[in-house]
Amino acid sequence: MSKETKYTEDNIRSLDWKEHIRMRPGMYIGKLGDGSSADDGIYILLKEVLDNSIDEYVMGAGKTIEISIQGDKVIVRDYGRGIPLGKVVDVVSKMNTGGKYDSRAFKKSVGLNGVGTKAVNALSTYFRVESTRDGKSASAEFEKGNLTNQDTLDETSRRRGTKVSFVPDNTIFKHYKYRTEYVAKMLKNYVYLNPGLTIIFNGEKYFSENGLKDLLSDNINEDDRLYPIIHLLGNDIEIAITHSKTQYSEEYHSFVNGQHTTQGGTHQAAFREAVVKTIREFYGKNYEASDIRKSIVSAISIKVMEPVFESQTKTKLGSTEMGGDLPTVRTYINDFVKTKLDNFLHKNSDVAEALQRKILQAERERKDLSGIRKLARERAKKASLHNKKLRDCRVHLTDSKKDRNLESTLFITEGDSASGSITKSRDVNTQAVFSLRGKPLNSYNMSKKIVYENEEFNLLQAALNIEESL
CATH class of the missing domain: 3.40.50.670 (Rossmann fold)
Incomplete structure (x- = not known):
């Protein structure tokens, strides 16, 4: 019979915020990795800082974000409103502290739980945050989440905004290296979702005028498109659709509040359902869903009040509600697609004919293949x-x-x-x-x-x- 393990008050521990993040980093940033995969932790650290700068742009403050990655040091500078000077230390080192809890300031932001920059701080051997606003500046430096220096300037000529610098801890992210191609893809998605925003990364400029239409244009060659990209815009929603002439699989790029939901979620499922329903009703035919969606290449972006994701890395939306007085995510997307896509197909008969030919071809191939x-x-x-x-x-x-x-x-x-x-x-x-x-x-x-x-x-x-x- 095994000896019973003692369980007393001595077994109970209380970790402070940085200890818990460093002990269980996967809870906050997903897998660690060395940078050889696009979803490795070092890219999540960059994203967590960048999300705050994007939220500033969404709220109408700051049209340019500058990013520098030299070796292991990352610097992100925005020209938004700047963190309130008296809270510079708190927002990067105190859990459950941040502007995202006040819906008046951040109505449809990416980050909602006030953890992002704290995780970056705790998982970095060097972390510095500097805020400038109203002609004054405040800064703080940390090492593995511990405050090492704090400074306040009463007068400064620097432009308003926030600057964050950090060096990921190489005892946690072993032998890591930032790959330019992964960073570039992330930044492209940010500008697609925020037309008019300029991001400068190591001197290279990223900019988009046409949003998700540009995303599809860059991902599928014009010669491979069955018909010109359908681009539909609405309040809190944007959609781009085409079909490929050559590929067989479905391809979706989905986003919520600027966050790339690589694993989809309720919005992507609703979109796939809405496309099938609308096309069936338009043609008056009960086509198989697989025949309608075969070879589709599309993108959808929605903005949701207080979204609920299935993990801290925010790769899959779990929310069923849009928030406020709006209907559910499913109803909202269904109604939008039914109205906008149906109208588009009625006004563009050449696209409607090409799409129907594609569906009928997929139907024949499916039956022949059987x-x-x-x-x-x-x-x-x-x-x-x-x-x-x-x-x-x-x-x-x-x-x-x-x-x-x-x-x-x-x-x-x-x-x-x-x-x-x-x-x-x-x-x-x-x-x-x-x-x-x-x-x-x-x-x-x-x-x-x-x-x-x-x-x-x-x-x-x-x-x-x-x-x-x-």
């Missing part, structure tokens, strides 16, 4: 009985995983000579070999029908015992 898949499965079953290209192992590739005692591996070779040498040296218990007849097919930009009709792929599919569901 037949091809059935034929492919039948061929594969027959092929598996006498698949001369496969040198199977004793733990058969076609066995279900739960019945295997060992994992198996399949080596795919080009030609019989290559497979022969591997077959002789392999582990016959767990290693199988499959010999291709040269390169089977370059399937890039080809229809699924052509792929499923390819004999080599059929044999390989039979060897692996895999099927793609409709």
Whole structure:
């Protein structure tokens, strides 16, 4: 019988704000990483600081934001209203403190919980904030969340605004490096969502005049667009839509209050539903949703009062309400798309005709593909009985995983000579070999029908015992 662990008052600890952030950084900024992925923590630190500057622009203060990243040091300077001088230390070092709690000052801001800059402060070996307003300036410096210096200037000629400098802690973000391409993509999204805003990053200017229309223009070539980009604007909502001539998958760029919701959420789900419903009603046909949305490339941005995200990194919207006197997110988006998209299609018959042709083509391909898949499965079953290209192992590739005692591996070779040498040296218990007849097919930009009709792929599919569901 195991010895009971003692549980007394000595086991209870109270952490201050910076200790908790440093002990559990993932709760505040997601994964840590070294900067090799776009969602690594060092980019979230930059975003948390930048969000405050963006909120200033949204509130009508400051049209330019300057960003510098030199080595491990990041500097963000805006020309907004500046933090109230008496609260410069508090807003970056006291939890549950910030202007975002006052809806009169920040009605539809990105950050609402007052944690962002505190997390940056706690996770940086050097953090400095400086605010200038009304001809006066105040600054404070920190190390890992601990205040090291504080200064106030009664008179200054500097322009109003806020400047934040920080160096991420390399004991938390090990061997990190900022990648320019990831920072640039983040900044492009900010200017798409805030037409008229200028962001200067290491001397390079980012600016957009047409918002989400520019986003789609930069993400899909004009030659690949089935029809010109549909750009719809409303109060607290913006949408851009087109269909690709070549890609098969759906592509969505969704945003809430300027935040890129990479995992979607209630607004993206409502948008996908609204597009299908509107198009069905416009054509008077009950088209399959998958046929309508096939190859769609689109973007949606909405502004919500006090949004609720599913994590501190704000990548998925959980809110169902727009806030104030507005209806739910779903109803609001449905009503907007139904009115605006329907009107657009009535006024632009060439776009409506191109879109319907695309839907009908997707419908034909889906039905043809269903037949091809059935034929492919039948061929594969027959092929598996006498698949001369496969040198199977004793733990058969076609066995279900739960019945295997060992994992198996399949080596795919080009030609019989290559497979022969591997077959002789392999582990016959767990290693199988499959010999291709040269390169089977370059399937890039080809229809699924052509792929499923390819004999080599059929044999390989039979060897692996895999099927793609409709």
